Amino acid sequence: MSEEPIKKVSIIVSRGSLEGIYPGLIMANGARMEGIEANLFFTFFGLYGVLTKYMNSIKIATVGNPAMRVPDAKGFPLPTWMGSMPGMSAFATHMMNKEMEKIDIPPVGEFIEMISDAGCNIYACKATVDMFHLTDDDFCPQMDRVLTVGEFYELSAGSQIIFT
Amino acid sequence: MPDKTINGVSISVDDDGFMTDHSQWNKELAAALAEEEGISLSDGHWKVIDYILADYAEKGTVPGMRRINKVGGIPTKELYALFPGGPIKKAAKVSGLPKPTSCV
Numbered sequence: 001m002s003e004e005p006i007k008k009v010s011i012i013v014s015r016g017s018l019e020g021i022y023p024g025l026i027m028a029n030g031a032r033m034e035g036i037e038a039n040l041f042f043t044f045f046g047l048y049g050v051l052t053k054y055m056n057s058i059k060i061a062t063v064g065n066p067a068m069r070v071p072d073a074k075g076f077p078l079p080t081w082m083g084s085m086p087g088m089s090a091f092a093t094h095m096m097n098k099e100m101e102k103i104d105i106p107p108v109g110e111f112i113e114m115i116s117d118a119g120c121n122i123y124a125c126k127a128t129v130d131m132f133h134l135t136d137d138d139f140c141p142q143m144d145r146v147l148t149v150g151e152f153y154e155l156s157a158g159s160q161i162i163f164t
Numbered sequence: 165m166p167d168k169t170i171n172g173v174s175i176s177v178d179d180d181g182f183m184t185d186h187s188q189w190n191k192e193l194a195a196a197l198a199e200e201e202g203i204s205l206s207d208g209h210w211k212v213i214d215y216i217l218a219d220y221a222e223k224g225t226v227p228g229m230r231r232i233n234k235v236g237g238i239p240t241k242e243l244y245a246l247f248p249g250g251p252i253k254k255a256a257k258v259s260g261l262p263k264p265t266s267c268v
Contacts, residue, residue: 030267033229035249104230105268114229117240 008037008159010152015164016045017061018093022100024164025049025111032118039159040115041152042143043125047132050124050143055108060092071095109140116142121155123147171196182256182263189260198258201247205258208246212238213259226256228266 009031013024024040031038048054062068062083069075070092082088097107106114116122124139126148136146147155168177171192176184183189194213198205205213215236219227229252232238247254252264 026267029229032244033250033252035253103268104228104266106230114233114240118229118244 006031006036006160008039008156010039010041010156010159010161012041012043012161012163013046013049014042014044016048016058018058018096019060020046020164021049021058021108022105024162025108025115026105027162027164028120029111029115029118032115032120037159038115038120039152039155040120040122041125041147042123043128047124047128047134049108050112050122050140051134051138052140053138055112055140058093058108059089060096062089062092068092112140112142121145123152125149125152170200178263180263183260184262186260193260194258197260201254201258203247203254203258206246208242209255209258212236212243212246212255216255216259216261220259220261226252226261226264226266228252228264228268230268 009027011024011028011031013021015021024046028038028040042050048058062078064080065083066077066080068078068083070078105111112122122143124134124143124146126146128134129146166177166179167174168181169175173188173193175188175193178184195205198209203209212232215232215238216227219231219236227236229240229243232243232252233240243251243255247258252266256262256264
């Protein structure tokens with residue numbers, strides 16, 4: 001291999017659904033496990049991943065997801081109107097959580113703790129914090145700091161930026 | 165399969181330096197493998213290695229971070245402190261096990 005190995009990544013999480021938040025967490029944790037320096041930046045609805053009150057009730061988006069199949073990725077396509085039926089999102093989330101537990105993917109709160117313990121920095125976007133009227137008390141203790149976009153770019157110097 | 169000589173003994177390893185024949189592994193070899201990673205083995209390291217070996221014997225795969233935390237009782241911070249720069253990979257290498265396949 002002649003290419004330089006990746007040394008540092010900054011991962012942006014902007015969506016608040018389960019499939020919006022987990023990929024960022026898995027990528028960040030995986031980076032640390034490879035010895036890669038990692039920063040996680042939560043913005044817009046992605047912030048729900050670090051809000052103490054909501055982080056453990058993140059749901060799969062069953063509406064507007066034409067790839068959704070039941071009971072798993074090789075099953076029957078879920079008609080999009082069915083995705084909007086009451087309880088559908090909760091049910092799909094429940095099923096997915098069960099599968100994730102089997103392969104040792106932790107619930108969001110525990111995962112954030114693990115990622116923080118692994119030495120990944122966790123940041124929240126200043127513009128969204130203002131827009132959503134949030135204060136430091138709303139965040140889980142692992143959230144290091146609220147950052148402006150400028151500060152985020154500064155600390156991302158020399159890194160790959162990944163938008164999930 | 166490349167071979168490599170360590171402590172005057174020839175061992176089989178894969179392209180990433182993970183041992184391919186665990187029967188060739190022993191405690192002295194572990195110490196030498198650790199030294200290559202810049203680690204000098206302490207009791208803390210052995211606690212991790214012993215757990216990984218026991219779990220591997222039972223499950224046939226190298227345990228992931230969460231399993232080592234929850235079942236093995238070794239906190240994440242401790243793992244990163246003991247094996248800086250890639251704890252599971254380094255611990256598996258020192259334990260003479262294959263490259264870990266878990267994403268978490």
